[in-house]
Amino acid sequence: MRRFAELLDRLVLTPARNGKLTLLVDYLATTPDPDRGLALAALAGDLDIPSVKPAMLRTLVTERMDPVLFGYSYDYVGDLAETISLVWPETSHEEERHDPRLSEVVATLQRAGRSDGPRIFADLLDRLDIPARFALIKLTTGGLRIGVSARLAKQALADLGGKEANEIEELWHGLKPPYLPLFAWLEGRAEKPASAALAMFRPVMLAHPVEDRDLETADPADYAAEWKWDGIRVQATGEGGVRRLYSRTGDDVAPAFPDLLEAMDFEAAIDGELLVGSPSATGSFSDLQQRLNRKSVSTKLATRFPAFMRCYDLLQVGGEDLRPLPFAERRARLEALMASLDPERFDLSPLVPFGSWEDLNARRMSPPHPVIEGVMLKRHDSPYIPGRPKGPWFKWKRDPFTVDAVLMYAQRGHGKRSSFYSDYTFGVWAGDEAAPELVPVGKAYFGFTDEELRQIDKYVRDNTIERFGPVRSVRADMKSGLVLEIAFEGLNRSTRHRSGVAMRFPRISRLRWDKPPAEADRLETLQALLPG
């Protein structure tokens, strides 16, 4: 349990993806079965253990210590799990306590019933040290939140066994914690586990962005074009009565979209974009946001913001794997299938006819719907290849919006950037034309080169007017200040920001050392971009 606790603590504070991977692989390589599989399940959110209510925890701890001292402690720390892990009275000397295995702790929790739950939980806390108590409480209160995605966990498994992450993703949904056959295969002790599960995930095919010369040598006649919808990439799969809705990384997102799941009465695997509204009236991005990042959804919300799927590829029909077929053939099969699907929940992503790249470029720049972020190009003869092969598929995004803003605050970065002021809050002018003031409109921490980072860092240090911990307030008025050209993908209304706008995907596109801050943009410029 101690090693698991240490892993959690390290993962939370390690900012870099590669650092997290190193920690995960090291843990998996040096921890025995079944503990490592259970740890993995805990990280991926697949561990089934009874949950514990915060109120019960509070009761347990205040039965054991002075409530006033507990109150001081909780006020100071601010996190209930952490406070309890720290103040829990030590019942025996450290040397007498042994370090139980994670599997032992999980088995104990799974045996606990409703009536003896609190006693069993308290006994466990008595046996653990501080970091392990913290891990236990976080596990059972369902809030690990340590910045490890399912994708990262699968990548760690792949690294452990020298495999491709796609292979793990394809297997994943047929496996159960503690994944013994998977580890046996990764360590070369057994054959690859057969994927026995119905409606398995098929790793998705991704597109490269169009770069400068990509289209020069490409023949427009070889490609089909579609609008690139800014929804969520999903894979809807039905097999033998089992229905699954996967995200592009193979996470099952069905619980958040029961309305769509209900309409999935087919034996097929369809690739497409999940959107909100209806096929005849696609909703806005902020409508879509209402349905994002939810574990479940109320009937009211599902009625107000119904989910539907815009289908663009067909990977499987019945027992037939279509992935080796060329795109044109898969597309024809998809068109044939569409007739049997619920037209309120599924529609076909239309092809965009074009004669030349110039022609397509013109369409790309003026898409017919605000949720379109560009066009997709797919070679007629391309099979469906997992990953991001170069050539068969391209995404050609609409050019971003840009605005000239003034640097207002800079915050020190993490990891490699911990000695640099690398996270920037910028603002535009608002209010009275004669005496305007800057209102913050966003924050960006990439888009610049290492050399530019050094320049901005120096500028920040030389022009600091106030410091608040890791944040510096930078001189920014009509006469002096650094103008940043900010690129962004779109704008939403926001009630959380004073400016009333929130940028999507802002990044720094140019440093405008040449531009006087008084000539930076005004808030009205941004407001004009807001959806009606």
Place this chain on the structure above:
Amino acid sequence: MRARDLLHTRPEGLYCPPGDFFIDPVKPVERALITHGHADHARPGNGKVLATAETLDIMGIRYGEGFAGSMQAATLAEPMQIGDARVTFHPAGHVLGSAQIAVEKDGMRIVASGDYKRRADLTCTAFKPIACDVFITEATFGLPVFRHPDPVDEIARLLDSVRQFPERAHLVGAYALGKAQRVIRLLRDAGYGETIYIHGALAKLCDYYVAQGVDLGPLAPATIETGTKDQFAGAIVVGTPSAFADRWARRFPDPVACFASGWMRIRQRARQRGVELPLILSDHSDWDELTATITETGASEVWVTHGREEALVRWCALNGITAQPLHLIGYEDEGD
């Protein structure tokens, strides 16, 4: 005699009228008794200074030889008379030279403990509980949440991370006096024999510890002249906490930011500072040690200073000991 006639607070610090001296004054005074060399306790500009020989040396290193009008070295456990008060220095186990100061008159004994810890530390003399009527305790970590782990385990965590990330430099932030030397000494005790690189601000104090017989093993300045960036890959670099937020830190390859401090017990503290590997390593007593020490001194009254006074006062009340916060200003709440 009443306790407050023997010691009470004044704006300059803790004052003893019978002996006409201050303990750790925050403003210059005629006669000062100093518990240890940390900057918030030992300040320059006093008339006469009485402290252990090591503390006087450390003040000389930090402030230059003329840091006070005159200096006198106190020998541990040897009582001396100052005016009408009897004064004895006893070891505090905080940093090299640190002492508690016992002040007595007419059968009343007050112990001003300064900062103290109870854990084993090979870089200084161990704390000794002194029986007294009034015990003045620090409260830097005076909350039940502060429970320091075994320093050996914390150093093992650091060495584990060095093994996991051999291509990165581990930068350990540690205060220049005491903590830095203790971290280095603990690494040596764990069998780490490699050269440890140190920030320039630590050099003189490390040299002094070595001269006092604390073996720190091979040390080298962490300057760019000692090698290329890659030479620091896999290395441990010790520096003051502020140095790592500075441009100085850029010479190291993809550094792992570590910080050796009792504050690292609280995750949010580590997060705010951008610390990747918090090492919970303190030169102060944790909650269990503070309360155990109060009991051991047998004091019937406790005065609580710098830190989280209210929790210790509450604990004393629950345990039938008279206690009050001593509102001394000028001591760093953050010190560790």
